Amino acid sequence: MKYSLLLVLTVILAGISACATDNESTQKNTDMKLDPSNPFYAPSPLFLEAPDFDNISMEHFKPAFEAGMAAEMKEIEAIANNPDPATFENTMVALQKTGELLTRVQRVFFNLSSAHTNEDIQALQAEMAPRFSEHSDNIRLNPALFARVQSLYEQKDELGLDPASKKLLTDSYRAFVRSGALLNEEEQQRIREINSEMSSLRTEYQEMLLEMTRERYVVVDTEEELEGLSSSQIRSASEAAEDRGYEGKYVLTITNTTRVPLLTSLKNRDVRERLWRASAYRGVGDNGGLDTREHVVRLVELRAERAQLLGYPNYAVFALEPQTAQNPENVLEMLTGLIPAVNRNAEREMALIASKMKEDGIEDEVRAWDWEYYAERVREAEYDIDDAEVRPYFELDRVLEDGVFYTMERLYGIRFEERFDIPVYHPDVRVFLVYEEDPDAEKAGEERIVGLFYADYFARDSKRGGAWMSSFVTQSELLNKKPVIVNVLNIPKPPEGEPALISFSNVTTLFHEMGHGVHGLFSDVYYPSQAGTSVPRDFVEFPSTFEEDWAIHPEVLSNYARHYETSERIPSDLLSRLIEAQSFNQGYETYEYLAATMIDMEWHLLEPGQVPADVEAFEQEVLAKYGLDHPAIPPRYKSPYFAHIFSGGYSANYYAYIWSEILAADAFAFMQEQGGLTRENGDHYRKHILSKGGSRDAMELYLEFRGEEPGVDALLRRRGLD
Numbered sequence: 001m002k003y004s005l006l007l008v009l010t011v012i013l014a015g016i017s018a019c020a021t022d023n024e025s026t027q028k029n030t031d032m033k034l035d036p037s038n039p040f041y042a043p044s045p046l047f048l049e050a051p052d053f054d055n056i057s058m059e060h061f062k063p064a065f066e067a068g069m070a071a072e073m074k075e076i077e078a079i080a081n082n083p084d085p086a087t088f089e090n091t092m093v094a095l096q097k098t099g100e101l102l103t104r105v106q107r108v109f110f111n112l113s114s115a116h117t118n119e120d121i122q123a124l125q126a127e128m129a130p131r132f133s134e135h136s137d138n139i140r141l142n143p144a145l146f147a148r149v150q151s152l153y154e155q156k157d158e159l160g161l162d163p164a165s166k167k168l169l170t171d172s173y174r175a176f177v178r179s180g181a182l183l184n185e186e187e188q189q190r191i192r193e194i195n196s197e198m199s200s201l202r203t204e205y206q207e208m209l210l211e212m213t214r215e216r217y218v219v220v221d222t223e224e225e226l227e228g229l230s231s232s233q234i235r236s237a238s239e240a241a242e243d244r245g246y247e248g249k250y251v252l253t254i255t256n257t258t259r260v261p262l263l264t265s266l267k268n269r270d271v272r273e274r275l276w277r278a279s280a281y282r283g284v285g286d287n288g289g290l291d292t293r294e295h296v297v298r299l300v301e302l303r304a305e306r307a308q309l310l311g312y313p314n315y316a317v318f319a320l321e322p323q324t325a326q327n328p329e330n331v332l333e334m335l336t337g338l339i340p341a342v343n344r345n346a347e348r349e350m351a352l353i354a355s356k357m358k359e360d361g362i363e364d365e366v367r368a369w370d371w372e373y374y375a376e377r378v379r380e381a382e383y384d385i386d387d388a389e390v391r392p393y394f395e396l397d398r399v400l401e402d403g404v405f406y407t408m409e410r411l412y413g414i415r416f417e418e419r420f421d422i423p424v425y426h427p428d429v430r431v432f433l434v435y436e437e438d439p440d441a442e443k444a445g446e447e448r449i450v451g452l453f454y455a456d457y458f459a460r461d462s463k464r465g466g467a468w469m470s471s472f473v474t475q476s477e478l479l480n481k482k483p484v485i486v487n488v489l490n491i492p493k494p495p496e497g498e499p500a501l502i503s504f505s506n507v508t509t510l511f512h513e514m515g516h517g518v519h520g521l522f523s524d525v526y527y528p529s530q531a532g533t534s535v536p537r538d539f540v541e542f543p544s545t546f547e548e549d550w551a552i553h554p555e556v557l558s559n560y561a562r563h564y565e566t567s568e569r570i571p572s573d574l575l576s577r578l579i580e581a582q583s584f585n586q587g588y589e590t591y592e593y594l595a596a597t598m599i600d601m602e603w604h605l606l607e608p609g610q611v612p613a614d615v616e617a618f619e620q621e622v623l624a625k626y627g628l629d630h631p632a633i634p635p636r637y638k639s640p641y642f643a644h645i646f647s648g649g650y651s652a653n654y655y656a657y658i659w660s661e662i663l664a665a666d667a668f669a670f671m672q673e674q675g676g677l678t679r680e681n682g683d684h685y686r687k688h689i690l691s692k693g694g695s696r697d698a699m700e701l702y703l704e705f706r707g708e709e710p711g712v713d714a715l716l717r718r719r720g721l722d
Contacts, residue, residue, distance in 0.1 A: 033067070040064035040105045046422060048452050048482050049473050050431070051108045053423035058120045061109050065128055068102030069135045075099070076139055079148070086148035088159055092169055096478060096527050107472050114470075115488050116426050116462045122207050126200065133199035137192045140179035149173055150181075164695040168527050171694075174322065180310060187309055194306045198299060205295045206647035210464050212282045212290050213254055218274045220250040228267040228373075230388065235495045254279040255490065256465025256643065258592070258634050261503060263372040265387065269362070276369035283640025284616070292640045293615045296603075299646055304608045316604040319652035323536045324659070324698050328605060331655045335594060335601075338658075339627060341721045342594060345587025346633060352378045366632045375585045383581035387503075390578060395564035396457065396491065396500035399507050403560030404514050407550045411682030412518065413437055414450055422452070428493070429456045434521055451475070451483035451521045457510075458500075459490040466490065466643070467509050469516035469533070469544075476528035483532065485520040487513040499564045504578070508548045515547030516540075524691040534694040537653040541660035542667070542702075543690060549668045549718070552579050555677055583720035588633055590658075590719055595628040595635035597655045600645045604652035615639050658715075663702060665714035670706055 034041050039055045041064075046052050075098040082090055113121050139145065152159065153173035156166055180191040219241070220226060226234050237250040244251055252271070254260055258280050266272045285291030303315040312318040316328045325331050353374040354366050366374075380386050405416045416432040424431060434450040454472075456463075473484035489509055494500050519540075520532035533540050550556050554575070561570035570578070602622040612618045619639060623629035637644065644650035667689075671681050688705035702710065716722035 034063060034101075038064055040068075040101060040108075043100075043104065047419075047433075048449070048484055050422050050452055050484055051425075051472050053425045055423075056108065058124075061105060061124060062128075064101065064105040065109075065131075068099070068105055069131070072099040072102050073135070073138065076142065076145060080142050080145035082148075086151050088152060088161065088165060088169070091148045091152060092165070092172065093478070095172070096168075096476075096529060107470075111470050111472065111486060112425060114464050114468070115456055115486075116460075117210065117464075118462060126203050126207070129199040129203040130196040133195045134192065137179070137195055140176055141181060141188050141192070143181075146176050146181040149176055164526060164530060167695060167697070168530065171322075171529075178310060178318070178321075183309065191306065191309060194302050194309075198302050198306075201295050201299050201302075202647045205292055205299075206464070206643065208283070208290045208292050208295075209256075209641055209643055209647065212641065213256070213465060214461060215289055216254050216278045216282045217244070218252045218271065218278050219246055220252060220271060223250065225268045225271050226250060226266070228265040229262065230265075230391070230501075232494050232498055232501070233262070233265070233492075235498075236492060239495065254282070256641070257636050258368075258638060259372055259636075261492075261505070263369060264376045266373060269370070272369040272373060273367070280368070280634060280638065283638075292646075296615055296639045296642075296646055297611060297613060300603050300606060301608065301611045303604065303651065304606055304611065308608060314605050314607055316601060316652040319604065323538045323653065323656075325538050325655070328601060328652075331601065331659070334659065335597060335655060336626065338590065338721070339594065341716070342587055342590045343627060345721055346591045346630070347587075349375065349378075349585055349587045350632065352382075356381070368632050368634050371588060371632055375588065379581050379584050382584065383577045385574075385577050385581045389574070390504065390570075391501045392563050392565070393561040393570045394502050394504065394507055395562075396502050398562055398564070399502065399510060399560050400455070401560075402562070403507070403551065403556060404510050406559055407511070407547070407553075407556050407677070408514065408518065410677050411550075411679065412522070412686055413679055413682070414518075414521075416453065419452075424454070426456065426460075426462075428458045428460070429454055431455075449482065451485060453517060453521065454484070454486040456486065457489045457491050458493040460493070463488070463490060464643070467513050469513055469520065471520055471532065474520070474528055474531040475523040475525065476531055477524075477526045479528055481528070483520050483523060485517050485532075487517050489513065501564060504551075504582075508551045511547045511551045512544045515544030518547075518686075519543045519690050519693075522686050522690040523693045525693045525695045527695070530694040532693050536698050537650065538656035538659040539663070539698040541657050542663040545657070545661050545664035546667050546685075548664070550677070552582060553677060554579070586720040590721065591628065591630070591633045592636040593658065594626075595623055595633070596637045596642065597658070598622055598626050598628060599635055599637075599639060600642070600650070600652060600654040603639070603645070661718070662712055662715045663710050665718040666710035667702075667706065669714040669717075 038060050039052050040060060043049045044052050079091060079094045079098070084090060109121070109125075113125050149169075149172055152169055156169050161169065180188050183191065217240070220237070223234060226237065229237070234250065237252055240251040240253060241247070241249045252260075252262055252275050254275070260275055260279050263272055263276060266275070283290060283292040285293075307313070307315040307318040310318060312321075320327050320331065350366055353371060356374045356377045357364070357366065357370060362370075376387065408414050408416070414434055414436045416434055419431045419433050422431045432453045432455065434453050435447040436450050438446045438448040467487075467489040470486045470488070471484060472486065473481055475481055475483040489506065491500065491502055491506050516533060523532040525531050557579070558569055558575060561575065562568060563570075599619055599622050602618075602625075619635070620629065623635070639646070644654050645652070650656065667685070671685070674681055685705060689701055692701050713722070
C-alpha cells in the first residue's frame, strides 16, 4: 500500500498528537501568539472540520507548525510535572488530548506534500523535518513523562482497565521504550542525532523521487513508433511533449514502479527498451541525473545503529517486534516457502512469452522490456482478451459509482453523495458525504453521517507516484470527531473532453484504496490513536486487499462494466474470459514483488559495519541468494527508488502486502461460503474488523471474525499458484 508521509508522522506521534476542545484551543493559540486570521488557529469551521483550502496559503503553515509544537510541549510539560500521582485519566487520557493544532496543520501539509506539492512545500518540509523529529524526541525522551507512563504500566493489571485502555497503555509504554526512554543520557543524545539525520534523509529522498519522475522520460519522434497505444494515449504523449518543449514529438513518462503500464501496449521493441531503462535505472546518477544511493546506504547504516542502541541485533528485528509476524524468521519462512511455486509458474509463463516472440520473428532471449508486452499477447491468445476490447467497459466514473460505491452499499449499507460546496486542494479532487441508515430503532428510516470522503484520482507532476489513503480528521469518541478520509491514485488523465477509460489494474486499485477508506470511515473507537488504520503494518493491508476481489465478483463486475458509449453491459462471455485471465502472469507478479521484499529484508538484517557501499552489487547478491535473479523479471522496486522503505513507513515491512493477502484471501473465501455479497456478511466484517482499528490485538480480531486461524490455500488459489 501506498501511504503519505502524514501517516508515518501519525504513527511516530501515535497516542500523543490528537485534539483538544475548541475553547482550550483558542486559549492555547492565543498564548502562542498565532494570528487569529491563520486558518489553522482553530478547528476548521467547515462541515466535519474539513480543511478550508479556499483560505489556506503557504504562509500559514510555518507559524502554525511553530505554535503547534510550542502548545503541545506546554501540554506535555503540564502532564509530566503534574504533582498528583499518575492516573490513567491524568496521564494517558490527557496525552490523547494533546497536540490539536500541530495535528491539524500536519494532516493538511503532509497530504499536500504527497498529493499536490511545489518547491515552497518541499523547502518547508526539508526545513521542518529535523524539527519535527526533535519535537517527537522531546516528548518520548521526557523522563518525567515516561516515569508516569511506566508507573501505570507496572500496575496495568490492577487498574481495572477495559481492553482498549489496557492496550493503549501497553502500546504507549512500548513506544516510549522503543524510542529510547530506558537509555542513558549519552545514548539518548545519539538517538536524537540519528532521528534528526534520518528525518532529513527521508525527506530529501522523497523529493528526489518526485523529481526523477519528471527528469526521466523518453522522447519519440514519430507516431508510427507508438503503434499499439490508443489514440488517447498518443494524444497524451503529444501533450506531454509540448509541455516539455518537444513540439511535434511525443514523450513517454515513467511511473513509480520498475515496470511502466505502457509496456503492455507498445509494439516497438526499441522504444520499449528505452522506456524500461529510463524507469529501471533512475536514481543512479547516469547522464547527470539524480543519485539516491548515498541516501539508501546512510539510512540503512543509521537504522542498524539505532536498533543496536535500543538492544536489538538489527533493524528488522526491531521493526517486526510490534507486527503480527513478530520476527524476521517467520517472515522469511513464509516468503521462501512461496519461491519454488512462483519460479515454476514464472518459467511456464516465460515459455509462452518466448513462443509469442518467435511468432514475431524475435529469436532473442526474453528481456525485461519484452515480458509485459508479450504477456498481454499471450493473455489475448489464451483467453481471447484484447485490452482495446475491454477498456471501453471501464470508464472511471462508472467504475467508481456502479462498482466501488455499489459494493460498499451492498455490503455496508452506505451511500456516497457528492458535495460541491467543500473546498479542495486541486480541481481534480472530488468530495463525497457518506451516509448510512441510523441503527437506532427509534430513528428507523433516518440517515446518519458516517464521514467525508475525498477522491483524488488523476496523475499530475505535483503528485508522487503510487496510491494511498490518508486522513484530514480521524474518528474518536473521546474527541467527538467523525472521519474525513482521502484516497489518492495516479490514473493517467485523458485529453480534455475524452472519457477516462482505465486499465483493470486501476480498477482493482480503486477497490483496494476504498478498503483503506472504509477502514477509516467505519472506525468506532474511543481513543484517537487507535482509530482506523492504526494497526500493525502487516495487518493494515488486509482490509484493502480484501476489497480488491469484489472487483471481479460477477455481480459487481457486470454492474459497472458497461460500454462508455452505449451503456451495454459487458458481454457474458467476455466477462467470463476476463475473470479467468486474472490468474495469468501471477508467477511474474509474485516474483517481482518477492524480489523487492527480499531486498528490503536483507538491507535491514544488516548490522552496523556490514552495510555495503555498492547498492547494485548488494541487490544482485540478495536476488541470487533467494533464486530471484532472473534478468527478465526485475524487482518491482530497486533501492534507488524504493519509496516504501526509504521515505515511507514500510522499512523491513514490505512483506506486509503478501502477509495481509493471506488474511484477505482467506476472509474473502470465507465470506463466499457464507453467502457472498450480503449486508449480513458486510456487517459482520465491519463489526469485527473495520470498526475496531487498533483497539484490540489484530489477530484476536481476525479470529473473532473468522472463527479459526487463516490458511494459505486461498492465497495460492488467488494467485494461481496452487
